[in-house]
Amino acid sequence: MTSKRKTLILAVWIAAAVFIVIGVSRSTSAQAQQANATKGSAKPAGNVERGRYIVEDVAYCTNCHTPRNASGQLDRNHWLQGGPLFWQPAQPLANFPQLVPRIGGTPPATDAQMVALLTTGLWTDGKPLRQPMPPFHLSKEDAEAVVAYLKTLTSVQQ
Numbered sequence: 001m002t003s004k005r006k007t008l009i010l011a012v013w014i015a016a017a018v019f020i021v022i023g024v025s026r027s028t029s030a031q032a033q034q035a036n037a038t039k040g041s042a043k044p045a046g047n048v049e050r051g052r053y054i055v056e057d058v059a060y061c062t063n064c065h066t067p068r069n070a071s072g073q074l075d076r077n078h079w080l081q082g083g084p085l086f087w088q089p090a091q092p093l094a095n096f097p098q099l100v101p102r103i104g105g106t107p108p109a110t111d112a113q114m115v116a117l118l119t120t121g122l123w124t125d126g127k128p129l130r131q132p133m134p135p136f137h138l139s140k141e142d143a144e145a146v147v148a149y150l151k152t153l154t155s156v157q158q
Helices: 001-040 042-057 111-118 140-153
Strands: none
Touching: 042 140, 111 140
8 A cells, every 4th residue: 555545544543433532522511511500509490301302303202191182292282182093003902902092181190100100110009010112211301201291282072
C-alpha cells in the first residue's frame, strides 16, 4: 500500500473517530441537561408529557383502550375510555376479554396500585392481566408519569 493511501485511510479513521466522539458527547450532554432540568423540580407538566409519550408513542395503550368510531378510527372524544376490544385472536383463547377498561381520567385502581401494575405486570390480586395486555415492567418514574398523564384526561361515562 502506498504511503498516500495509508495517510488517506488514517485520515478517514480519525475523522470517523472525531464524529463519534462529538456525537457521544452531544448525546451525553443533552441527557445530562435533561436530567439536571428535571432534578429537584417536581414539575408535573414534564412528568405528564413523559407519561403521554409512553402511553401514546411507546406502549400504544390507545390502540385497545380507546374505542373506535364507525370508520374504524380511534375516537378522540372517548380517548382511553375503554370499550369493546376491536380485535379477537384467530384461534379462541380461554378467558380472552371482550371489553377493555377505561384508564383515562380516573384509572381503575389507586395511583399506587397502577404504579405497581405497571412496574410488576401484576394486578391488585397478584395475578398477571389477561392477554392481550402485555406484562409491562416500567421503571417507577415511568409508571408514575403514565399515571400522571392518565389522570389529566377527562373520564366519560359510557
